[in-house]
Amino acid sequence: MxxxxxxxxxxxxxxxxxxxxxxxxxxxxxxxxxxxxxxxxxxxxxxxxxxxxxxxxxxxxxxxxxxxxxxxxxxxxxxxxxxxxxxxxxxxxxxxxxxxRAFKKIVVSHDPPRTSRADTVIDLATAEPDEASAERTLLSVASANRVGAEEIRARLAARPAYRHRIALDRAVRLLGEGLTSMLETRYFLDVERAHGIPRARRQVPVNAFGRKLLEDCSYEATGVPLIVRLDGRTYHSDAETAFRDRRRDNFAELSGTARLVYGWQDVARTPCAVAREVMVVLRREGWQGPTMRCRKCLGP
Known part of the structure; x- marks a missing residue:
């Protein structure tokens, strides 16, 4: 050629x-x-x-x-x-x-030459037609491919003239708050945000039987002792992880904390059903905040 x-x-x-x-x-x-x-x-x-x-x-x-x-x-x-x-x-x-205009800053030496991982995420997001789509794309692509918030934030600072700036800055903040996988991102977007469920704290440390573990989603800040665990099989199939999850389950039970567990099929295929179950526990434990029905709930 x-x-x-x-x-x-x-x-x-x-x-x-x-x-x-x-x-x-x-x-x-x-x-x-x-x-x-x-x-x-x-x-x-x-x-x-x-x-x-x-x-x-x-x-x-x-x-x-x-x-x-x-x-x-x-x-x-x-x-x-x-x-x-x-x-x-x-x-x-x-x-x-x-x-x-930032060509020299966004390209990495590779064969063939290409934009850096973080800049590729940004490009895909800025190409979207609206802010909501841009935010979803940045969160989804970055979390699915382990592109960190700090890496993207640094690239955004180096190329300040970009579309959907407010939405992308917001998405990077969310990544920095603990959205570490595609499953967690879909739960946040399609379950919590779409249905008005209060945003959980992510990657909350707990000391279970002398071991420091992290819970995916904790609603204790809303006054409800509820843990939502997102069980992505790719990262939960080995014996050590299974042992860790059992310890977390036992600790939650002994401390009186309600827990719900969802996998990819639950969140991707039936987010409205997941939202209803989470709301049942939130209401049962006394949370009275407003919720809403998403477009999938309302139907065609």
Whole structure:
């Protein structure tokens, strides 16, 4: 995969390029970019062509960077690249071009070059059409892929001109308060926030039988001794974790603390049912705050 100006340096004229393309030996991929082979373009060639078209420096970003980081499955969609602000590259078939004034700060040295993990999260969030979607995307992508709040906060400070600023700053604060997994994020968004349930304290330390353990969600700040445990099987299947969870269960029972346990299927498929059960315990223990019905509760 070559840019035509690269070929000229090797003494290959534009006439030779045109002749080879016309003969079907080579193929024009983008304006000024040629593949020195015929047939379908593998993903690596499509990526190389997009970066060459961006007229280096250019870097993979947004959805394509997320795929290269291993967060999302690879597809046949367009390649997203980011170029420095002022670059003349325009969108082409198969290439989405983004521009950044902070290009030098957001790109990491990699093969192929791409935006940093934190900047990829930010790009995906700022591309959303509204603040609610931007906040959900930042929380979901960051928590699912272990991109920390401090890392994202530092990147936001380095690139202050970004969309949905209030929503993203709020999302980073929530990450910093203990949303450490996709399951915890979905519980917060689809159970607590969507139904007006008071926000629990996250990752609350408890001293159970001489061991310091962390509870996922504690509602003691509302005056209700209720623990909600979010049982993500990926992190709760080994013997040591199972032993830890039993100790937490026993400690909660002995201390008179109500507890509810939910997994991914509960929160992802039936968040309204989960919310109703949490509200039953909150009401039973005397909490009288307002709640609400979400769009799923109201139905079509």
């Amino acid at each position: 070559f840019a035509r100006k690269q070929l000229r340096k090797f003494g290959i004229s534009d006439d030779v390029v045109r002749a080879n393309v016309k003969a079907g030996r080579w193929q024009r991929v983008h304006r000024g970019v040629v593949a020195l082979f015929s047939g379908p373009l593998p993903r690596s060639a499509r990526i190389a062509a997009a970066l060459l078209y961006g007229d280096l420096p250019a870097a993979l970003s947004h959805r394509t960077a997320a795929q290269e980081w291993g967060w999302w499955p690879v597809d046949d969609g367009p390649i997203h690249i980011t170029v420095p602000y002022g670059t003349s590259a325009l969108p082409q078939a198969g290439v989405v071009v983004h521009r950044s």
